Amino acid sequence: MNELFQLILSGITVGFIYALVGMGFTVIYNSSGIINFSQGEFVMAGGMSAVFLLKAGMPFWLAFSLSILITAILGIVLWKLIDLSKERSVISMIILTLGYSIALRGLAEVIFDKELHTLPSFVGDGAFEIYGATLTYQALLVIFISIIIVLFLYIFFKKTKTGKAMMATSDNIDSAKLMGIDIKKILMLNFAISAIIASIGGLLLAPITSTNYEIGIMLGLKGFSAAVIGGLSQPFGAVVGGLILGISESLVAGYISSEYKDAVAFVALLGILFFMPGGIFSNLKAKRI
Amino acid sequence: MIKRNIDIIILIFILIVAAFAMKNDFYYEIAVLSILNAIICIGLNLLIGYAGQISLGHGGFMALGAYISAILSSNYSLSPMLSLFIAVLFMGIFAYLISKPILKLEGHYLAMATLGVGIIIYIIINAQGDLTGGPDGMGVDVFKVFGYEFDTNVKWYILSSIMLILVIMALKNLIKSPYGRVLRGIHDSSVAVESVGADVAKYKSYVFVISVIIAVVAGSMYAFFSGFISPAEASFNRSVELVVMVVFGGIGRIYGAVMGAVILTVLPQLLTSFEDYQTLIYGIIIILVMMFMPKGIVSLFDKLRKNGAGS
């Protein structure tokens, strides 16, 4: 029983990271119709920048803020590259974002290195004991901050003027244009937000698992799975998707085999794509005429 | 007859001339790898360019087939040709069964499904260590046909060159035929094709199976050639590499696929002097081509031909 609870707790922790990565995907997909294959690299950029800035002697708060800023800039650069592209077909955008992810990994190889690094925990190494399971302070921080980010995004998109404008744009680009909403700025903002969420995810994750230039690949793909499970057109579906994914992975690793842990995300992805391509919430929505 | 096949003649010429430029074994390795990649890309191009299906998991399919060839011939002492035949049969059926649910999806979702299958294959190959040798890979016995061993680089260069020429000729014939007309039609308007009595879903399935079979044969050949196979061949990186080659070269063009494969196989070698910057430069080149030459490298040649014809 204790083991089960422990597995669930660690599953929830990782699940929130997947949720953050997944939300980055849905934000960009909903505003531009593009699947950003370099999303995972934004996560990596957040964690790795912090590691090296701290090594360079900067105080915590400066290193973290700069990491987030750097990643946001990387997001805006991608937006600009897409903006300058001659054609925006499905396949050329897939290859473009894949190329960007390769370039970012290459950049990380050059600027950082190929080694594994860890960030020290922000809140020390202590832990709570709940029902015989250990919940580290860092894990609790991950859960806490992730929830805050989700709430913040919810309020931003549903309640603020800018946020609602962004939602309107994703629903119908033409009427948004007619209402004088600056599409380009909105798109740029979406990419920046997506990158910021991802980098925070990277910062939260780094103390728990180590970080290196390559973690973006798997993390990005799993985050994408989380987004698809929740439904790509549901901005907050990724949260549920991420949690389901995190917990399932944890249970599989604990009870079946740790070698097949990574397969969970992709089996789930295939399952959703074949049976409920709109995500788990798609059947609950009223049928549109 | 000559005019129509001038491209094949030029290709044979290039292959022969290139043979004399092979300074050492390493050159041969790159050449054979380029040719085999070109073959895989021609098949993948059929899928992406004509059937309009993006596969981000072709590395997985290719490697699974190659592992079957390798395991049957090296661990169970079946003849390499028989092993290859069984691998093709198995993967053909597997691809056909998978194609039914997958090809119901479109665009991004289709790409994602192929990605999912490819990675699952990768994970399984890694995990089943006793059968596959796990993450470290496994050795592969030499390729023999009726006792004749393909044990030198020159023999492999000739063999793969012949395979490339046969594949190109077969595909050129296919595109000209009624079957090929259906494929070209699907690219333009699958509704139009459906309205003349062609079951589009069936054709898409067949193209999927064909592209997998071609990849399995070329991938198996590569395993036999290098005497080694590892799960990296099934990785997402490998699948991405193949798709990038096709798109970089030019979707829907046979020679686009060939050029993309050759350039992107040789390029990393040319970049070794830049050592650490290899990956970065590779990524930047892909980005620039996608931004400014989305129709691929082959569009440069089109422009040259147009200008030449106009003047």
Place this chain on the structure above:
Amino acid sequence: MLVVRELSKKFGGLKAVDDLSFNVKSGTVHSIIGPNGAGKTTLVNMITGVYKVTSGEIYLKKENETYAEDDIEEIIHGKRENITNLSMSKLVHKGVCRTFQHLEICNTMSALENIMLGFHKFMNKNFILSCINSKKIREDEQKYEYEAMKYLKMFSLDDVAYKKADSLSYGVLKKIEIIRALATKPRLVLFDEPVAGLNPKETADISAIIKEVANEGISVILIEHDMKMVMQISDWITVVNFGKKLAEGTPVEISNNEDVINAYLGSRHKKKLANNG
């Protein structure tokens, strides 16, 4: 030739086609008309296998059957087959084909090749033989290129045979699509707004083509808004409104039918007529 029985299509809560029934007699031009949104396109899509029907059946006369004068209903029905929900490609092999309101042309192919696509049914499609460019394939290609040319000559379009489709005008492409449909040697053709967006000369051309098609014994279902054309060439008209059958009859009967007039012109017109005494 074709029997549509109590056909319905629901999209969520909306009934686009409601219990529609009609018969299409062989070798006639049977037009379906009705105001915009009446459900005509949905109807055509159900008959040609694009949409699945919600309820109802569609029957097609079997290939080599003929109805004799004294055949009783049971026997007649036995000479038909149920083609409800068959896919478009399967229907082509049963002799049913269609053209599209929004052109479905293969733009990167020449006009000639688009027509050759129409001969798909008859050509060899064996994968292996295609890859080795066997004699059979070469013979088929030659034979049907010649046939396609013949068709184009018949419609005076042979001068554009080798031009790429995306360089041709809308009117020409509309004709090409019709020729392609005829190349499948159909027994029944559905024309979905074949003259939409065409000038009077082009309209007259296509009108004549469609009438000639029926004269050859091919059954025609025509969906059109051009009333002049419909009245000119139709043998029978079914009027549809709000997914239901409003009226049926010869062109003369329909043009004098009060319900039809009201449906098209609306009740405001009725008031106007009443006010003017």
